Amino acid sequence: EIVLTQSPATLSVSPGERATLSCRASQSVSSYLAWYQQKPGQAPRLLIYGASNRATGIPARFSGSGSGTDFTLTISSLEPEDFAVYYCQQRSDWPRITFGQGTRLEI
Amino acid sequence: QVQLVESGGGVVQSGRSLRLSCAASGFTFSRNAMHWVRQAPGKGLEWVAVISVDGRDYYHADSVKGRFTISRDNSRNTLYLQMNSLRDEDTAVYYCARDPSAAANYYFDYWGQGTLVTVSS
Numbered sequence: 001e002i003v004l005t006q007s008p009a010t011l012s013v014s015p016g017e018r019a020t021l022s023c024r025a026s027q028s029v030s031s032y033l034a035w036y037q038q039k040p041g042q043a044p045r046l047l048i049y050g051a052s053n054r055a056t057g058i059p060a061r062f063s064g065s066g067s068g069t070d071f072t073l074t075i076s077s078l079e080p081e082d083f084a085v086y087y088c089q090q091r092s093d094w095p096r097i098t099f100g101q102g103t104r105l106e107i
Numbered sequence: 108q109v110q111l112v113e114s115g116g117g118v119v120q121s122g123r124s125l126r127l128s129c130a131a132s133g134f135t136f137s138r139n140a141m142h143w144v145r146q147a148p149g150k151g152l153e154w155v156a157v158i159s160v161d162g163r164d165y166y167h168a169d170s171v172k173g174r175f176t177i178s179r180d181n182s183r184n185t186l187y188l189q190m191n192s193l194r195d196e197d198t199a200v201y202y203c204a205r206d207p208s209a210a211a212n213y214y215f216d217y218w219g220q221g222t223l224v225t226v227s228s
Contacts, residue, residue, distance in 0.1 A: 034214050036152075043202055043218035044152065055216060087152055091213035095166035097154035 002026055002093045004100035006086075011105050015080055021073040021103045023088035028068045032092040035064055035073045038102075039084045047086075048073065075105075083107055109133040109217045111203050116222030119193055129186040129203030129219055137161075137181040140206035142215060143188050145199035155201070156188065160209045171197075193226045200224075 003026040013019050023033065031051040036044040046055040048064035051071060061076040075082055088100040115127040129141075143155040156177035158165040165177050176189040186203050200223050204215035 036215075043220055044215070045218070046214060046216045049207075049212075049214045049216075089152070089214075094211070094213045095154075095157060096168075097213055099152040099154070101151050 001096055002029060002090055002098050004088050004090055004098055006088060006100035006103045008103060009101075011103060012107070013078055013105065014107065015078050017078055019075040019078055019082075019105055021075075021086055021105070023066075023071040023073070023100050025069045025071075025090060025092075029090040029092035031067050032090055033064075033066070033071050034089045034091070035062075036087045036089065037082075037084045038087065044087065078105075109205065111205065111217060111219035113201065113203055113219045113222035116201065116224045118225045118227060121193060121195060121226055121228040123193055124189070124191045125193065125224060127188040127190065127201055127203075127222060127224070129188075131184045131186065131203075131205075134205070136179075136184040138209055140209060140211035141177075141179060141186045142204045142206060142213075143177060143186075144202045144204050144215065144218075145197075146202070146221075147196075147199045150199075153199075154213075157206070157211055157213065158186070159211065190224070193224075195226050195228055198224060198226045 007022045035048040038044040052064045085102045110132045112130045142157045156167045158177045174192045178187045200221040202221045203219045205217040207216045
């Protein structure tokens with residue numbers, strides 16, 4: 001099973017600042033990585049797929065990068081609604097799909 | 108707009124069975140692979156199962172293999188998850204999620220609101 005390790009566990013930032021979230025895979029997943037945002041009491045929302053492709057309707061301040069084992073989600077200028085938990089997910093080893101443990105983005 | 112509405116959750120004793128449903132609307136259900144993903148209280152996400160567009164191919168996570176079965180009825184635009192021999196560790200919110208592709212890309216572009224399953228011993 002491919003293990004995804006997200007860091008940091010919690011990131012404290014202020015609105016308007018830049019946030020950088022990391023996801024590291026235990027073995028190469030090529031570019032088969034996605035990022036999701038989840039707010040309390042809500043279902044996750046797809047932000048990025050294929051490591052760097054924004055999903056439909058996702059603002060341009062969200063960007064993804066990386067390949068192989070190291071990936072980054074960057075939020076260029078934080079809006080109040082961006083404070084949430086973010087998960088990465090790999091599909092390289094389908095059907096053994098795995099998620100990271102999440103990064104909480106807080107004020 | 109795409110809508111996925113789960114139902115069938117509740118409190119059930121360990122060892123018993125439960126069937127979850129997910130009613131889909133706003134898209135051509137028969138053109139997308141579908142998944143179940145769960146989330147234990149206060150925990151992260153765990154993929155559970157996937158089914159192909161015609162229902163002939165499916166996979167389950169090792170943690171539920173042999174106990175859970177995913178199925179679909181394209182005439183009713185509904186996805187199912189039959190859960191047997193339930194264990195305490197199956198307690199979670201269960202989400203149905205749409206795959207963007209007919210060929211199962213294993214990304215999840217739309218999610219339902221989830222249904223809570225609580226297994227009590």
